[in-house]
Amino acid sequence: MRGLQRAGRRSNLALLGLLLLAGGTGVLGFAVGTPLAGRVVAVAHGAAGLGLLLLVPWKTVVVRRARAKPPQLRAPSAAYWLTGLVAVCVLSGVLHAAGAAGIWATSGTPVAALQVHVGAAVVLVLALVAHTWGRHQRPRRVDLSRRTLLGTGALAGGSLALWALTEGVWRVTGAPGARRSGTGSHERGTDDPTAMPVTQWASDTVPDAVGTSVTLTGGGREVVVPVADLDRGDAVRARLDCTGGWYADQDWRGTTLARLVTDHLGAVDGAQCLLVTSVTGFSRRVPLRDAGGTLLATHAAGRPLSPGHGAPVRLVAPGRRGVWWVKWVDRVEVLDSPWWLQPPFPLQ
Template identity: 85%
Template structure:
């Protein structure tokens, strides 16, 4: 009996660890994927993994009760208590965001959204998870591949997806705002009205105190030993693309963007200097940068206008990158340097370090 409980507890712990890793991994991946199909798949997996943790509560309760029966477990609070609390915060804040029932809370004058609480708790949860699992040696074993265990894993996956489907059904039946969010989980804010779009930046990046205007701003175009300096106002070549800015802050907006494509810019200004190129690195005055594959240069825009109006400073004036199909973290603002490189586009951190 004791051995059976031990095996059940171990399987519950491994299932809990697996769901936490899946939820965390898909959460990080969701920041990078902006296409509707890929973003939807990742969002569903993330939501199902998070809600699936609730299905493990009865089994995990047995494990906790058995652990509390040991005197050593009562000496001091362990990382398990922090882990439980953080998981609860992550689930509650994630559900609130998906329902659209929570806007922002004011904390010392600073608005804090449910999604920000969700991400912040997840980051701290990662530290608590490492502390909790360190030295416990609950590694996968051959016995974990037995038919009974695999059937249990399949049932957990099916139950998690079913629970996610139930919550989505609730949002639709009740008419909650969550029923209208995009495949990536974002809510519409300011489509065809750039002034209504939130002004957000990635991590420590900030709006320059004195961003250059369209008349004085300059963009340096570099390839090999060749460098060309262009005035930002001269980058309005009439190239247009309708693209969705899907911000990792939880909102999206569709706009008609105007400017010049990277392909046109490189071909007109550098000619053969970029013949050996593999990617184009676009850098902001703040140091924030992203590399774009050369194959995407024809549909990637250096934009000076949105919805027929010049960009505002908060939205990247005088020039910003427009990268269709990519999340907002790729849409570099306040561009001042464009470099043609002969190294692969993926030779960069998954997320900007600036």
Template identity: 65%
Template sequence: MPAAAWTRRAGRRTNLGLLVLLALAGVTGLLAFGVGTPLPSRVVAVAHGAAGLGLLLLVPWKSVVVRRSRARTRGRRDPAVAWALAGLTALTVATGVLHGVAGTTVGGVGVLQVHVAAGVATGLLVVLHAVGSRQRPRRTDASRRALLQTGGLAAGSLALWAGLEGVLRLIGAPGARRRATGSHERGSGDPAAMPVTQWFTDAVPDEPGRTLDLVAGGRTTALRVAALDRGDTVTAVLDCTGGWYAEQEWRGVRLDRLLAGTGLPPGGSVDVVSVTGYRRRLPLADAGSLLLATHCAGERLSAGHGAPVRLVAPGRRGYWWVKWVARVEVVDAPWWLQPPVPLQ
């Protein structure tokens, strides 16, 4: 095969490989925000990490493609988008690795937040760059050779991820002890040391209120928050999408006990609404595992952690744990008929 033809094919395969890895990293990054149970979150985290690190394997080939493209299109195409994409991709990978190793903050901003922001910007530029390149699918993209090369890239990416994990365990880095979701431990058993965070559209209210409206069976009942401490406890992990987790003992009242005797609809859901308007809808079938908590580790909740009452939803990421609960309403609508992440 002539050398020019081989390099043309190699360049196309390199670009396709980069596109596949970037798409996989983006999809798994989005899934990581929603998956909180151990095995699924581990699968998503491994796929996300391997896809990101796999980009490094294609750097030598991509550098050749870039040099050839510059020589061919010099003066005819603005390289600004390509260079911005390269810089953002490098920043995304670097901050992802840094979060995995140590989960640090810089100037009060978590490295994970920088990673997410850079990843979103990278995704937008990938679309812009792909449209500008005008490449179209070809039959050879699904050839046996292409599939074998894809398998090799996948194996190399997983090996690179496993190697990094092995190094972290060998040197005892903080990242070796992170949760399946990739979150680092912060303040377990000590609410005062647990970070105070909330969804980016929400804020700590000035007056969270002292009553909770329970709407079920066609009736609205105003409950004093002080009466919600009925001694029910659960030890659960609050796993924040900000990259940290804390295991605490939470105390209050189980949702199924609170709703007992209210005439629940079969297959219904329950809306849990904050005084700020923030809300999440959960299946009634989960009511036995949900807790309206007034205390954490034996202490009353602080304002930053959702006082006077917050939802505890074991197995779900932190944005499901509604703070400053003002209303609990049983509804007929399915729980999944809502945005996958809060938009308000």
């Protein structure tokens, strides 16, 4: 009986560990846009999610033992919600990886597998808290035993092997999933801005009206720069890697933040970052060291931006996920505080 209890404890700890790893890498994946780091995070996320399948046989034993207990000692209903939500998360994640365009449609609009995946994960967090609340599990020496560590290594290896197997399936079958970016996104609209999906972060929406100028402030000065003056010929080819699960490579044109500040304000004492704000209130702080490679773009692929993609001017932040690419830029402020003094993700 004690051996069975230890096996159940190890299974529960492994399950919790994989859920925390999958959740943590999922959140981190929204922020990491560089190819190598994004790939590492994506692989860890996928392996952790698929690794949950390896625990099914052991977790089944735990569930059967729980059913044998008197009703008042059985696991709360949150445990069953947890199981269902994990299944939805894993299935929708696999469908997104395979390249499924949508799971079902509402009013003619397909609901993406990634949307279901993220939504189920948010609810899963609540169910996980409800399931573990009040279960005062203290660390034990057996949790760090040689057997436990070997089991952890075997689970990690099996999870990675299962992830590699699914990637092999996409390649053999020619599924769209074989052509995903390092962050797991699918290509949509490279060199054709009109084919890029129109997506916004959280509650942000396409504004009904936008201005014809950008207000630049810093060092006690304020300058209003017409949008027409922002097309200075500065160009960069950069990948817009949206947190909605798609990416597109485009040639962007406009003016760099460095040129904008230098031309209109000159050197600003104590400057550390630039706060770029949309007409909707959405904003991101950009490190001053990145100002030379960060663009206020007015054109994509040689054509003016469309309203859905940020017209008349948007931020282009190479190496960062789409959540940084502020649309409908209305204001740029030179600040003397660090760039990281902001929420990891915008709050709107």
